[in-house]
Structure formats: C-alpha cells, structure tokens
Amino acid sequence: MKTLAIYLMCGAATPKLAEAAVEGGADIVELGFPFSDPLADGPVIRRAGERALDEGMRTAACLECLAATRRRVEVPLIPMTYASLLEAYGYDRFATAAAEAGATSLIVADLPVDAEPGLRRVQLVAPTSTDERIALAAERTDGWLYLVTVTGTTGARGDLSPALRTLVERARDLTGLPLYAGFGISTPEQAAAAAAIADGVVVGSRAVEVAADGPAALREYVASLREAVDSAPLVSS
C-alpha cells in the first residue's frame, strides 16, 4: 500500500484534527512547529505559522500539542520545523523531548544533510540535489526519503511536477528506502499521479487550508486523497 502523510500546523485544535486525518486514512501526521522565518514554505503554511505563533505555539506548547495528539492516534507523528528552534532548545534535548512526547522522527527543513549528523531525522532531497547528495541523504535518513517534487516552496500547484519522475528514478538507483513525494500536491488527481510513481505522498498546504473548516471537512478531504492514493498501481516505475 502507498503511504499518505498529512501535514498540520500545531495549534489548539490540532489533536482533534490529527485524529480526523487518521480516520480519513492518513498513515503519518507531520506536525508543524512554527518558525518566524519559514524559508521553505509558501504563503498558506507561512500564514498558518504566523497565526500559530500569535496564539503562543512556542516550542513547549508544540511539544504539548504533540503529546496530546499522541494520546489520540497511533500513527507515526513527525514534527517538522526549522533549525533555529533546535539551536535554541538544544539538538539532543529537542530530539529527546519530542520522542518522549510521542514523535516518531523529525524533519528539519533548513538543516543540510551534513549538519548535525547525530540528529536522526527524515532527510529531504530536491530535483536540484546531486546523486552524491541523494546517496548521502539516503544513508543518513530516518526510514524514508522525502522527495521535494518541485524547485521551490510548499504550496499548491496546478499540475504535478514533471520533475518528480526523474527524481524518483535517480533515487531508486541509489537506495531501496521508501520514497515519499511532497510539496505541490493538493488534489486527489495529483496524489494519485504521484503515488503511481513514488511510494507515498505528503500533502501540506491544502490540508492546512481544509483544516480551518474543522475535523469533519478534513476527514472527508483526507478520505478523498486516501481513495486516490489507493487507486494508484502498486508496482511503481
């Protein structure tokens, strides 16, 4: 089966939203710990982060949100954030606190693969990554490799990026690990097309938008993605 990962920004409603996403069929939930300067994010997640910070979602509150979410769901939970938060909290201390609160792994968008090698995390690679870089990311990554389908930031796009196929092919030659595609995937059609090439998909910006309409809307949206992803042929490339 192909994997479906859903990204949500930490906030008061997030534990319930995560539960709804899992009911809709999410296999993994990524939890955004907001940062003041989210370079890798487009307008939707940037604004969600600004709102979350205004509501006081600092590191301690995000860890509590993670723990509260863990009490409701059993799927892997992966905090996604930026290095400045870990720099302030302490890299090891952050990893320990997140694991104690129920995190399965971590994603740090602006930490290059060769920085902080002791910090176990899911590594990201992009269409611009060299083979050497992809190989290193695969060697260091925690369980799966995050394929950024586009050059650019998070946010919905009109079409699935044509760069994804080549990136999957290059990564397949270098590693046997699962490859999940994210950035720019928002519709069930795009999710199906991406799942036909990669081993899973990550949906962020659109999920964050739908989450603003509450758990029921999110459950329904995630279910539509689930159905699309399951319709993708099992044997890829």
Place this chain on the structure above:
Amino acid sequence: MLHTGAHKLNNALGQALLARRLGKRRIVAETGAGQHGVATATVCARFGFECVVYMGAEDMIRQAPNVERMGLLGAEVRPVEFGTQTLKEATSEAIRDWITNVETTHYLIGSCVGPAPYPEIVRELQAVIGREAREQILAAEGRLPEVAIACVGGGSNAIGLFAGFLDDAEVRLVGVEAVGAASLGAGRAGVLHGSRSSLLVDDDGQVLDAHSISAGLDYPGVGPEHAFLRDSGRAEYVGASDEEALASFRRLAATEGIIPALEPSHALAKALELQEDLVLVCLSGRGDKDLSAVLSR
C-alpha cells in the same frame, strides 16, 4: 557606476559576472536601504539582465528615492507586506523566488549572509575595500592604522575592510552595530536564511525584530564570519544609537563637506570615542538617500 552611492556595487558587479558565467539571465535581490537594490538594478541594466528586487513595504516608504531609482534602471521592485516588512522578510522572499526559479535565476545577495558559499563570495568581492585602504594608508601615512572601524548590518563593508588587516595583529578591528539591531552584541546562536550565526532570537529561537533609523542596519542577523571573529577575539563589536549616528551624520557634513550615509555614521560615532591617533573608518556610502529621514528628526 560609483554613482550608486555605496560599497554594494563591488559585490553586485562581481556577482553579475558570476551570473553571466553561470548562464543565468534573471537576477533577484533583496534590499533594505535600497542601496543594494540600486547597485543590482544598475549592473542588470548594464548586463541586460531581468531584475526583480524584493523590498519591505516599510523600507519602500523610508527609502522612496531609491525605489524610484531602481524603477528608472528597469528593475521591478516587489513590496513585501508581511512580518516586519523590512530586510528580513525581503531576504526570505528573494530566497523563495530564487529556489523556485533556480534554473534561470541567480540570487544576488547583498551582504555576507545567506547560505554557503555566499558569505565567502561577498567577502572576497568586498575585500577590495581592505586591500585598497591598506595600500592607500601606507602611501599616505607610511604606517598601518591603529584601528580599522566599520558599520555592521549584514557585515559586508566591515568584512571587506577587515579582510585587508586580518593578518596585521597590531591593527584593532572594530565593528559598529545599531544598538537596536545588535546581532553580535545582544544575539545568540541561531539559524536564519541558510546560515548559522549570532542572531537576535528569543528563548525559543524565534527571530526578533531589529530596530534602527538606518534601514541598511535593520537586520536581526549578521554574517557568520563576524560571529567567528567576535568569538576568536580578533574583532570587537560595539553599538551606536540612532542619536549618536544622527549627530555624526551632521558633524561630518558640517566639518568635512561629506554627507555620509546613516549606516557608516554609526562607525563615525564610535571612531570619535577612540583614544588612538590613526583610525581608518570605512565610509561605506553617501547620505543623499537619508536626507529626509535625518531632516524629519
């Protein structure tokens, strides 16, 4: 092209040559005071590149003449209307544009900040300041200065000046920050715009707003090499207030007939307090752009 009015041109010209070598014909840049934007727009006009400059909406008001200058030079100035609406957000937006259009676009960063290897590229291109200043002061005075002092925003004019004297252990190197943007004086380790350096961040690592009358110093980060020079003790960093900068601005104009930019006015203010006899100040730009800000105070 020196009419662009600041040291920013040294870097813009060098990076434009790099862009041409890379086969890129579209340039994006960020600007605070507008000086780097003007320098970038100028070299883009000269090289026939498309040019997009991101600028905080607040800075566009503070530095209106430079917005018009960039327009005349054929650049598109895109206002950045979220967050602090200053250099920090303009830099983020320029980087987002760059990573989206990286096939065709070179990011012409304006200071010795950003992801590697930008801090080194910018230092090398600005090192001409230190090289020439060293030669000139040896020719004029027959000895090295006792102190070399420069203002520090992102730190490019300072690192360029310091580069000429790093190996001269007897030359004191002093960087002057705006007190409200003292990334080195009041900062701690953090990661912003792709580099780890000393930043104005809170206990959670969230980046704080910087405040300075001078748009060019209004940045909560600083080039990582300055953090290194601070920690190694080779350079010292001090702060100057808005009022001190304004007073030196007026004093240099009245006593020397030179209208300095507000940024190096911070360095001038601290140079006046030094005990040494032979002090080399980097006058990184001229003050036409700041007249309305100064006269309105």
